[in-house]
Amino acid sequence: MFWHDKGRKKDGKLRHVADAPQWRTIDRDFLEFGSEPRNLRLGLCTDGINPFGTLSTQHSTWPIMLIIYNLPPWLTTKSKYILLTMLISGPKQPGNDIDVYLEPLIEDLKMLWNVGVEVFDAASSSKFQMRAMLYCTINDFPAYGNLSGYRLKTDKGCPVCGDDTESEWLEHSGKHVYMCHRRGLDPGHGYRKRKKAFYGKTEHRSAPLVLSGKEYHARVKNIRTEFGKPYKPPPNGVYHTKKSIFWDLPYWEHLSVRHCIDVMHVEKNVFDSIIGTLLNMPNKTKDGVKARHDMVARGRFEVNPIQKGKRTYLPPICTTLSRNEKKVLCESLKGVKVPHGYSSNISSLVSMKDLKLVGLKSHDCHVLLTQLLTIAIRSVLSKHVRQVITKLCKFFNAINAKDIDPDSLDDLQADVVVILCELEMYFPISFFDIMVHLIVHLVREIKLCGPVFQRSMWPMEREMGTYKRRMKNRYRPEGSIIEGTVASETLGFCQDYLNNVQPLGLPTSRHEGRLEGKGTLGKNVITVDRALFDKAHMYVLQHMTEVHPYLENHFAILKSQYPNKREAWLISEQNRCFAQWFKEKVMTELSKKTPKISDNLRWLANGPKANISSYEGYDINGFCFYTSRQDQKSTMQNSGVTVVASSVEYVGRGKQPVDITRSYYGVIFDIWELDYVDFSVPLFRCKWADSEKGVQVDDMGFILVDFNVISHIDDPFILASQAK
Missing domain, CATH: 2.30.30 (SH3 type barrels.)
Known part of the structure; x- marks a missing residue:
């Protein structure tokens, strides 16, 4: 529990959530809590799982998990330290009523903040009053809306931009798109005045202002919350369905970021949209007849679909690939080999028959987006489109780093705004759904809350997979999961008192x-050949610290014997004859009454076995x-x-x-x-x-x-x- 205070490296870089301003804000605003490093900072995660593991059965069970941020990063994400606090039973998801189920947990969190519990510290053999706080929540985007109480499927669908969100309704595609990223550019940036590339519009407004915790609380504190069925949506113009139960926590309004955007799901959705559009994959492409009609309605007449008999022809745009280009892209990914443990077998995900990618998991999308996509598109697409996709991939690679320099984040934010603007110039209009828009807010959350890898759902998704495997009774799935979890935690507790036993939950x-x-x-x-054998032995001698004085001595002798020779010749001569000279030198010293030769030097001088x-x-x-x-x-x-x-x-x-x-x-x-x-x-x-x-x-x-x-x-x- 002390690691975040005494064990982590403190050099100004963001390596842990304890390096972030939000952690320091709590320490500053609540001195009594911050003065005790053993007080817990927790992250809450929830999502729906189907315990039956089959799409033919509709059942949604919601585990509520807590992770402990006091621990080192390599322990925070381990199963042993992920706490299952409750399980919301199915078969239907809780939706807006999730606050009803969370009320016991919130009561416990308030007690842990106000009073705490007496805990024995084995390291110091003393008791202390341990308190705890909820640092943030980590969820996919639909669960984000359930927990925060914000309506996501509206024209103001971004919970960060709030009322200042700008969106457009696509009549033919039937959805909202978010193409307002030029607001984040510098005031004098050239893209602000360009009309043709941005559907005939200029942009002179500044970026949306993000509300502080206290300002946000002032907006929602008087909302009357109604739970139960039938659900009555708020009237138009009201973008909150409820006052979230998390506002009952005394410190919640002091947090700059209360609900974190899950980068794992953002990466998967963005990659699916990009690869689906490039390969024209059915149900995943963002370029279709409806999207073209929406573009024509906004002045892009050159992309108007052409009816040829019973078929509709779509004129090529920047992101359109020919069949040969699709084949080149798929062959590039089909031939990829990665190091052991790096990812799944990427080649098995490529269907050369249909020229598409199949069976993509979240981690596959992460690896492809951050590393491999930039290589696969090197010989396809026009240069400007290829470059903007490459810059987007590099952005995701940068934000997933294990240590981040805070001074580089402003430049990273400026870069991602430009990238999104360039995507608006080249990609179909239906590409820009809310998941693409959320990219613009990722750098802000890193700046305030710390590295992405500690606020992503990777470990929680793995843990939810473990819960699904514990389901043995199909008639009572939730009870079966709880029984398996309690048994596992009990065994893990007992193993702490046994020697030479592999602990559960710490692979x-x-x-x-x-x-x-x-x-x-x-x-x-x-x-092997003697010459090659001697080269290998000589390389070992050159990289042994104990041999360095002998190397220097021998080189000095050669230099005195051949004063007119160049250094290159002397080095070559030393490589040829040093091993024999070294052996004779060591043997001579060993023959003395009190030799000062270590065992390692003696074995090195004798040389390796043949x-x-x-x-x-x-x-x-x-x-x-x-x-x-x-x-x-x-x-x-x-x-x-x-x-x-x-x-x-x-x-x-x-x-x-x-x-x-x-x-x-x-x-x-x-x-x-x-x-x-x-x-x-x-x-x-x-x-x-x-x-x-x-x-x-x-x-x-x-x-x-x-x-x-x-x-x-x-x-x-x-x-x-x-x-x-």
């Missing part, structure tokens, strides 16, 4: 016990590596390595030595483990791309590596611990 990494290195696939004992252990797969530093041969047999790609290293290069006519630090990109050809009797050293033998001719950076910042142009043939080895 161990597959790399546990392998961080120092362990061969996993294709072990074989081989002998028989080398070779592997096709190796785990080290939490990564899994394969040889290129193993990669060809696998659906994953684990043979690529990157090393950031300093090297001496000789430039100019005089071949002057220059120290250069750069990244080197290679492919693992062999994995060796040299046996020095008392210890072993794993090495990767790689094929390296030429750092100058084989590596380029394109105009979008992507690094292009061509392994047909190779270099460093005489220096193929790296220590396995150096690889990334």
Whole structure:
């Protein structure tokens, strides 16, 4: 519970919600609460699940979960520390009446804030009065409306912009769209005056102002709430269905962000819209006959659908791909191989027959949007459309970072406003639903509440999957889930008092016990060419700290013996003869009565055994590596390595030595483990791309590596611990 106060790194960057201004606001406004670091800050999450796991049965059960933000990020999201506080039974979802079910929880939260409970602290062997507060809620967008009491399916459907939300009703598509993002541009930005690209409109207004917690409370505090059926919607112009029960918490109006936008669902909806539009996927594309009629109604006559007999022809627009371009995009994704544990098998999601993506899960959309889509569209679309999609992908990649510099957030906000404006210029009008509009508010929530990865529903969705698997009684699904959860928590509590037992709810990494290195696939004992063997041994010696004084001494001797030789020749000569000289030097020192030679130096001097252990797969530093041969047999790609290293290069006519630090990109050809009797050293033998001719950076910042142009043939080895 002390980690957020004493254990986290405090360098001004956003790595934890405790680094955010909202956390400090509570400490400042409520000194008594903030002075005790063991007081809890909680996040609440809820969503509907179908415990039967089948779409043929309509049943919605709503678990109410709490997460503890006092803990480190790697524990906050673990099942052991996600608290199931209540389960709202189905078969129908609670909807606007969810406050009725939440009332017992809110009463407990008020008691924990006002009075607290006496708790024994085992670390200090003392008792203290522990209090708690609700820091924020995390939900998908429909649940956001249920908890906040805001009406989402109206012309003012953005709960952040509120009454200042600007939307348009599409007569043919039958929905609201939000195309007001130019309001967030700088006053003198050129896009504000452009008419043709923005349906004949200029924009001179400023961005909508976001209400503070106290201002928002003043608007809703007098709303009369009516629960039960039949539901009576408020009259037109009233955008709140109720005063949310969370306003009963004394501190709720002091929070800048009370309900967080879930980035996981935003990413999935945005990616589905983009890929559905590009590939013209049925029921997912935003470009259809209805969308074209809406665009024509707003002055875009060149996109008017053309009737040809019984068929309707849609003139191509910026986002229209030919069949060959769709095939190229799908083939790019079909051929993708990613490292072990990075994501699901992306190639299995691509249907080449129908030229579409199928079976996409939330994490698949996250990986495709933040990493792979930008690569797949490199050879399709026009340059300006490709660039804006790439910038959007980079934006999502940036906000999902584990540490964020607060000084960069203003620039990130300015960038995303421009990106959304450019999307308005190129994408069909029906593309801009509320989920696309919510992108503009993500940076604000990061600035106030901290990193996205601690406020997304990834861990809660996994936990809800666990609840579904605990359902054993189909007649009483909720009771079955509760029984399984209580049994699991009881066993977890008992295991805390048992030795050598794997705790429930805290899964161990597959790399546990392998961080120092362990061969996993294709072990074989081989002998190699003597010259290559000597290179491997010499590389090990060069990277052992205890050997460095001997290397310096030997180089000084060579320099005195050959004063007229250049440094490049001296280094080459040292690589050729140092191992033998080092062995003789160590043996001479060992022959003395009181040798000062460590066991490691003695084994290094003797050299490794001639028989080398070779592997096709190796785990080290939490990564899994394969040889290129193993990669060809696998659906994953684990043979690529990157090393950031300093090297001496000789430039100019005089071949002057220059120290250069750069990244080197290679492919693992062999994995060796040299046996020095008392210890072993794993090495990767790689094929390296030429750092100058084989590596380029394109105009979008992507690094292009061509392994047909190779270099460093005489220096193929790296220590396995150096690889990334």
